[in-house]
Amino acid sequence: MSGTTPGAADAAQPVEELPRADGPLTGQDQPATRSGIFLKELLRGSAVTTFLAIVLAMIVGGILIAITNEDVQEASGYFFARPGDTLVAAWHAITGGYEALFRGAVFNAKGNSFAAQIRPLTNSLGFAAPLIAAGLGVALAFRAGLFNIGARGQMLVGAMFAGLFAFNLDLPLWLHLPITLVAGIVGGALWGGLVGLLKAKTGAHEVILTIMLNYVAFYLLLWMLRTPGLLQAPGSNQPQSRPTPATAQFPDLLGPLFPSLDWGFVVVVLATVFVWWLIERSSLGMRLRALGENPHAARAAGMNVDRLYVYAMLFAGGLAGLAAMNQIQGNVTTGFAATIDAGIGFDAITVALLGRSRAWGTFAAGILFGALKAGSFSMQAQGIPVDIVLVVQSLIVLFIAAPPLLRAIFFLPKTDAEKAAKARDKAAKKAVTA
Template structure:
């Protein structure tokens, strides 16, 4: 539709219908709203999923640089870099590609396998490694949602193993009774150990970080004493600090048969535990109270929620899930007898898994599988001559970038969140006020 616009001497000139109408503060017309697709893309780039993916990608890039720097062929080619730089780049590419190809081959799919079972065996190994990580990570994540920093998963795992061995290893029961009894004993042991922290936190105000650190030491040395003492947990006929083997009737059956020994029914139980934690936190009334306490305990108390009781419930659940992780160890992967290191660092890795999963049940599940893959693939990388510590560096970098979203957004030029923009505006205003 054509129109007119006032000219310089009051003469109206026709508006060219080919040109868009002017808008902005000087014309008195608001600019058109941005397309919905643009808003969707902007929110997507701000989201946690993209941030997590980019954190993994960036960590892998840094890991690739470290692989190249530690490779002998790259080091030899770098001596004459200025004469033939292509050799250095080719050697670096070969080292990085070979390392990550070995990681994939050892964690997901081995194309060199003789048959399909051999080809997918690495994936089952990764899922087997992931099961206890997921269980312990769920316990840490649940405590995080209540505002508790539970770093005592190690001690809770150890006490779960103590309870299971002390009360069920020396009894003779059919499998349909012995297996769930052992599983329940381990969960109860971890829950009681975690619940004790919750009671002390609730009624004495003691900080859970200090409590869980000390309880880790107590559990470790208590278990060490018990497996060194004949008549308690020490294996008969030996003076070594090791427990008796897990009874055959208390072991998890293999999920897909003897071709995949690392994957057992413990992984199915972990899936059910993930579903249960998701329902409790996101759908139940108890979960609503837990989230309220985690957001603001003072407001929750004013709303009539018993903060002390929620703390106890949270630590009971967290300890029970750590006990489930211990049962995945002694009823699944370590059945010949366990030592005081039965936790295998899982209790502390669970903190990383929970952080990567952003304290959400299914996020923690996915993070546990990722770390299980990294652990399974690290053995293949080590066979390639790559230090296994590279995988640990990658894990640490993933958590570092996840914990610092502004850094990640700066590196990849992602749009800032509204909270970051507001914080920047406040800082700028404060700076102007000080200058004035």
């Protein structure tokens, strides 16, 4: 057609559109698949964070083992001449240390019998029992919004009650054992309940109360252990109680070949089930969780907040008393001193934090720390300082308490809260520069 210009003809033809480009190079986000969403949520989860915290703590612990090893120190003197010797020595030191830890905590392949091979696992469970019980008490208080660092004092008062009310009885096993157990639990519960009552009536902070009551319990128990006729063993001038009566001791769970594991561990398992049911399934647990989330909202909803404080600390103290009974009815039966808590009251805070204040998480954390304690003796026999195990425990809690650090080290995806915080920071910077 002579009347049509070339430009008009080109405009009349349809324009072919190219497919839209997207992807990481274009700045366009691809739609997330189900598998991608699942993987991202898995990597953000607490289980992965906890596992990586343990791995990272073990790596740092391995570096400390290598640094303190004499062979590594000797080989490092000529590192630039033969660096391979230093690396080989470090490898042998680290693998030898952790092999000793495994051999002392889980399975001893060098044992001359099957009982000797699995005895380390029973030792770990025995060490874990009081840690789990005290950790459950701290975790339960955490869920109610209370920072209970008085498990030590509650353990000491539990031991005091058991010594006063149960050691002076002459009863058969089926009666003496539960009376001693109940006396210790009641003693710890009353000492913990005192904290809850003071907080409810006076508004005093539970951290200050528990710290002060730890000292009160320690010196009160020490005075009783030094006073004849109270808790001091007859015919002795040492601050130590009489041995635990045989009828008040937990029987061995698997027989005399495994003396570290007794029926106290079964009681702790039942206590874990009880705490899980109490917090997660009962109406009282629902109120305690609401108190922990927001006490003002709980009060506005008609809940008796003061009474809930007392309930939470009663349960927390009773569980710490159970930990004390695992000590004097199982682990330490030759008579207890004012140090019967053996640091368990403060280790319980670590166990509760690692278990994220959940009943079964605390149970697993207690077993882990019990295994570390049992394995530390085998490590020490190889010349490795036992303090390295304490460093590993502390690092685990440090990394658990700093999840952004773990995500940065292992390149894990950030949580929605972290993304929102980063976006707010960017917006604030833009507002300042504008």
